[in-house]
Amino acid sequence: MLRIIFLSAFRSLLKYKHMSIINLVGLIAGLTSFLFAVHYILFEFSYDSFFNKTENVYRVNLEVEKEGQTIFHGAKTPRALFFAIKREIPEIEANGLAYFEKCLVNFQDRTIANQDVLWVSEDFEKVFPLDMIAGIADYTRPRSGVISETCAKALYGNENPIGKIMRVNEGMPIEITGIFKDLPPNTHLRAQYFIAVKTWVEMGAINAEGDWRWNGWWNYIRLKDGSSPEVTTSKINSLIQSYMGFLADDQRSARFSLQPLKTMHFIQGIEGEMGAITNYSSLINLIVIAVITLFIAWINYVNLSVAHAQSRSIQIRTRKLIGASDFHLWHQSLAESSILNIAALIASFLLYLILLNTVASVFNIPVNQAQIPLGYVILISVLTVFGGILFSGMYHGIELARIKILPDQKQANGGKVKSGLVVLQMALSIIFLISTLTVYKQISFMKNKDLGVALNNVVVCTGPASLNSDGNKRQRFEGFRSDLQNQAGFEGVTFNQFVPGQEPAFGFREFNNPTKGKSPDKQIFENHAGSGFIKTYGLKLLAGNDFSENQSQNLNRIILNESSMKLLGFDNPEDAVGKEIFRKGNNSAALKIEGVVADFHHEGLHKAIYPIIWNNQFPNEFGYFSIRVNTQNVQETLSHLQTTWTRHYPKDNFDYVFADEQFNRQYESDSRFSKLYVWLTLLSIGIATIGLYGLILFYLEKRKKEISLRKVNGANIAQVIHLINLTFIKWVAVAFVIAIPLAYYAMYRWLENFAYKTELSWWIFVLAGLLTLGIALLTVSWQSFKAASKNPMEVLRYE
Amino acid sequence: MLHLSNIDKYYDSKFQRTFVLKAVNMEVKEGDFLSIMGPSGSGKSTLLNIIGLLDQPSAGEYSLYDKSVLDLKEKVKVDYHRNFMGFIFQAYHLIEDMTVYENIETPLIYKGVKSRDRQAMVADLLDRFNMVAKKDLFPQQLSGGQQQLVGIARAIVGKPKLLLADEPTGNLQSVQGEMIMETLKTLNQEGMTIIQVTHNEKFAEYGKRIIRLEDGIIRKDEKS
Numbered sequence A: 001m002l003r004i005i006f007l008s009a010f011r012s013l014l015k016y017k018h019m020s021i022i023n024l025v026g027l028i029a030g031l032t033s034f035l036f037a038v039h040y041i042l043f044e045f046s047y048d049s050f051f052n053k054t055e056n057v058y059r060v061n062l063e064v065e066k067e068g069q070t071i072f073h074g075a076k077t078p079r080a081l082f083f084a085i086k087r088e089i090p091e092i093e094a095n096g097l098a099y100f101e102k103c104l105v106n107f108q109d110r111t112i113a114n115q116d117v118l119w120v121s122e123d124f125e126k127v128f129p130l131d132m133i134a135g136i137a138d139y140t141r142p143r144s145g146v147i148s149e150t151c152a153k154a155l156y157g158n159e160n161p162i163g164k165i166m167r168v169n170e171g172m173p174i175e176i177t178g179i180f181k182d183l184p185p186n187t188h189l190r191a192q193y194f195i196a197v198k199t200w201v202e203m204g205a206i207n208a209e210g211d212w213r214w215n216g217w218w219n220y221i222r223l224k225d226g227s228s229p230e231v232t233t234s235k236i237n238s239l240i241q242s243y244m245g246f247l248a249d250d251q252r253s254a255r256f257s258l259q260p261l262k263t264m265h266f267i268q269g270i271e272g273e274m275g276a277i278t279n280y281s282s283l284i285n286l287i288v289i290a291v292i293t294l295f296i297a298w299i300n301y302v303n304l305s306v307a308h309a310q311s312r313s314i315q316i317r318t319r320k321l322i323g324a325s326d327f328h329l330w331h332q333s334l335a336e337s338s339i340l341n342i343a344a345l346i347a348s349f350l351l352y353l354i355l356l357n358t359v360a361s362v363f364n365i366p367v368n369q370a371q372i373p374l375g376y377v378i379l380i381s382v383l384t385v386f387g388g389i390l391f392s393g394m395y396h397g398i399e400l401a402r403i404k405i406l407p408d409q410k411q412a413n414g415g416k417v418k419s420g421l422v423v424l425q426m427a428l429s430i431i432f433l434i435s436t437l438t439v440y441k442q443i444s445f446m447k448n449k450d451l452g453v454a455l456n457n458v459v460v461c462t463g464p465a466s467l468n469s470d471g472n473k474r475q476r477f478e479g480f481r482s483d484l485q486n487q488a489g490f491e492g493v494t495f496n497q498f499v500p501g502q503e504p505a506f507g508f509r510e511f512n513n514p515t516k517g518k519s520p521d522k523q524i525f526e527n528h529a530g531s532g533f534i535k536t537y538g539l540k541l542l543a544g545n546d547f548s549e550n551q552s553q554n555l556n557r558i559i560l561n562e563s564s565m566k567l568l569g570f571d572n573p574e575d576a577v578g579k580e581i582f583r584k585g586n587n588s589a590a591l592k593i594e595g596v597v598a599d600f601h602h603e604g605l606h607k608a609i610y611p612i613i614w615n616n617q618f619p620n621e622f623g624y625f626s627i628r629v630n631t632q633n634v635q636e637t638l639s640h641l642q643t644t645w646t647r648h649y650p651k652d653n654f655d656y657v658f659a660d661e662q663f664n665r666q667y668e669s670d671s672r673f674s675k676l677y678v679w680l681t682l683l684s685i686g687i688a689t690i691g692l693y694g695l696i697l698f699y700l701e702k703r704k705k706e707i708s709l710r711k712v713n714g715a716n717i718a719q720v721i722h723l724i725n726l727t728f729i730k731w732v733a734v735a736f737v738i739a740i741p742l743a744y745y746a747m748y749r750w751l752e753n754f755a756y757k758t759e760l761s762w763w764i765f766v767l768a769g770l771l772t773l774g775i776a777l778l779t780v781s782w783q784s785f786k787a788a789s790k791n792p793m794e795v796l797r798y799e
Numbered sequence B: 001m002l003h004l005s006n007i008d009k010y011y012d013s014k015f016q017r018t019f020v021l022k023a024v025n026m027e028v029k030e031g032d033f034l035s036i037m038g039p040s041g042s043g044k045s046t047l048l049n050i051i052g053l054l055d056q057p058s059a060g061e062y063s064l065y066d067k068s069v070l071d072l073k074e075k076v077k078v079d080y081h082r083n084f085m086g087f088i089f090q091a092y093h094l095i096e097d098m099t100v101y102e103n104i105e106t107p108l109i110y111k112g113v114k115s116r117d118r119q120a121m122v123a124d125l126l127d128r129f130n131m132v133a134k135k136d137l138f139p140q141q142l143s144g145g146q147q148q149l150v151g152i153a154r155a156i157v158g159k160p161k162l163l164l165a166d167e168p169t170g171n172l173q174s175v176q177g178e179m180i181m182e183t184l185k186t187l188n189q190e191g192m193t194i195i196q197v198t199h200n201e202k203f204a205e206y207g208k209r210i211i212r213l214e215d216g217i218i219r220k221d222e223k224s
């Protein structure tokens, strides 16, 4: 019985080739993109899952409250916490400490800048065991560390790195004890090197036991199997009473919490993350869009097969007459939809395997380097397709069951196509269009908004790490600076700890303003800046001055942005200039306000502008040098810059970016999602369009007699086309009405992700509606023209 | 086996009620071969459809083996169609996507007959109708007469007690028509009850009894 059902289904698919091809193309397009979406989503959800028993690993986060208000919520915690947990919490199997730095590494004549280094405590390898290719990871030994496979090749070439010394930054000697397999892209751990932080203790840069006040470290724990995270959390919190009593001096309370490793990639709003956070709702949107794209392909199948069944209803009736129950007919439609879907699945799966690398590079997602279990992709897609078969087969089956053995008059004459699903498809298309247009509008809004800072033609160089502990580094910078300023083409040279477009990794502290009796419970980002930074970055000076060229005059002078000026209680810039404020806990060193600049965006438009204070200290380590270059002949200017750099900093590579490019990198994830959305939108509209095309053929076939009669009765071609198109215009209109509130709501929610957002313009809605109408009419009109221009007598003679 | 009494069939439209059948009384015995004749539009097909449980009378009584078969549930009707009666139509109404063999086999599948039994039953019929060589062809590849033979084979493969035929020869040339009528006659001789609608006097004579309808009223009911 199965044989005959499938055979006859197969034959009927072959016989009605046009319809089968329309369905197949739609299903393959929908399924292929669905497979990619599944792959990408698995990639995002697989973050850090490859570590052994990853569910036992947590990071300790800290939340500080005052008067019921959270004033700090961060991923970084004090270093002393590491030792206390190790000593006093029996529930843990191991715990580890980490600090991230971009470093300069060097071996013999090979020097590489900007390497991702994690300085880690002992036992870190027990929390995050690496896949060692050679040697071991043992962080109990100062001046030792491990290196990734790729970096080992780059730094040591064909030599065996184990036992060899590499130099870090200013020349710290580090012995390589092991090589690990490169971390895959789906981990929050960003490191090519893990080096024992005990190195610093031995060097005397930090003490042995750590302190409780500076929240600058990531603390990770791995629980014993079966340990309760809640119990552990409360035990860790009891450490606060023992060691962090100083908080009470400011009427503050603190709370540690354990964040499971698996959630780390998605939870936004925690300060000081190591890895990039993916916007959860963007990801969910992607899943929804991919499923809907597939759904649109299934709707095609249902629409076409229902229309088709009506046009060959005599066959259905015959089956019923010879004893088919609804159940049998249902088998039949299930068989047809299974064959189509399974064929499409196989084709899509091949396409997916072939195109994976291309898609990864087009959308700039390293999915192909991560290990995604193919089994999951297969399982999910098979289950989904199974759902699709059930949906389309069942819907079709229900429609078949409605066909009566004896045609009643209504069924025989009616030229009605089921409009519900078509309208649904159109509504989805309109929603997609509105969403895509809005996403694009927001992204171009972000890229074009006046940031209050001029980033074009600013070159940002990574500070010379080899001089981190060099006492003369400021003088050397001044030499570099005056050398540049004596050449043509350089319009401003300055230094900063962090430059616009970077999330500050440290520098947040509180300030008091006794003049106004204000000590705000909010941290202010204290940055370093050299004289000329206002000019270099094109900032607007509201009152006072930039730092003096004469360094000695800048001692304990600061510049505020408008936000910090307001936060500190000053009424206006003029009011602030010349007044003194203090760092919290240091009432002896008065900081005199030298100038106030207008607010600008230090980070992307996801974040609200925050208060910033600049002092004129030279960055203790690293830092960035920013140089405004003349727009004429940028290439030549750059090469002058490089020679000058090499003259002054022979040990450090000239490593630079353009400030605007760096700033726009913050929107990379948004751009990527918008690209994905656009593709899926185009695809789903394409699928819906070929479906509509198939449907119009059936529709006209059914109404050809009516059309001919109208023509015989004197209607001209234009009138007939108008008559046919009117139906479709009505459908688009209904779809538009359905789509607007849904799209509005979805986009309203999406825009909430941004501190600065474009508005939801009415023209986007209208444009989306008109586009859909245009596409529908284009699809329909050619066919209606053909139908309308047919000789009516020919049609009627056949009847 | 079959009893109709006072059957009315009418259609109501906005202004009037049109009667298609009026006070039809009819009795059919097992083994009968009945021909229904009458001008176009006189209600022949409607009557046959009512007998075949495809249509409901507007008024009157209809019973099979003294059991009323009005207002049956869909399921019970399907049961009658599978096990009790077979249909043949003027347009052959074969399933296009199936071969001759499969067309004949399908009713048995719907009925739930086991595969081995099915093979035997279909093979029997193919043999009987001399269609063995054609069993793998599709309906479109056969002549009208051959298609109608397949239609008959399909109608009788489930061994129905009652065979209903609406102008089975209507689309055929007379030689082929006669072959079909011969087949029906043999079936009747083997014990099958047959009711056919026909426009052809000569073919009507194959029946043991002829009913003449006019405007929905039985004008004559006579032995032939």
Ligand SMILES: Nc1ncnc2c1ncn2[C@@H]1O[C@H](COP(=O)(O)OP(=O)(O)OP(=O)(O)O)[C@@H](O)[C@H]1O
Pocket: A408, A409, B011, B020, B038, B039, B040, B041, B042, B043, B044, B045, B046, B047
């Ligand atoms: N659903 C309906 N609504 C209204 N009238 C109907 C309907 N179905 C059939 N009729 C009418 O009932 C009458 C009888 O139709 P029927 O098909 O039984 O005639 P017939 O005797 O089989 O004719 P023919 O020899 O042409 O096949 C016809 O006039 C037809 O128009």
Ligand SMILES: [Mg+2]
Pocket: B044, B045, B046, B166
């Ligand atoms: Mg008739």
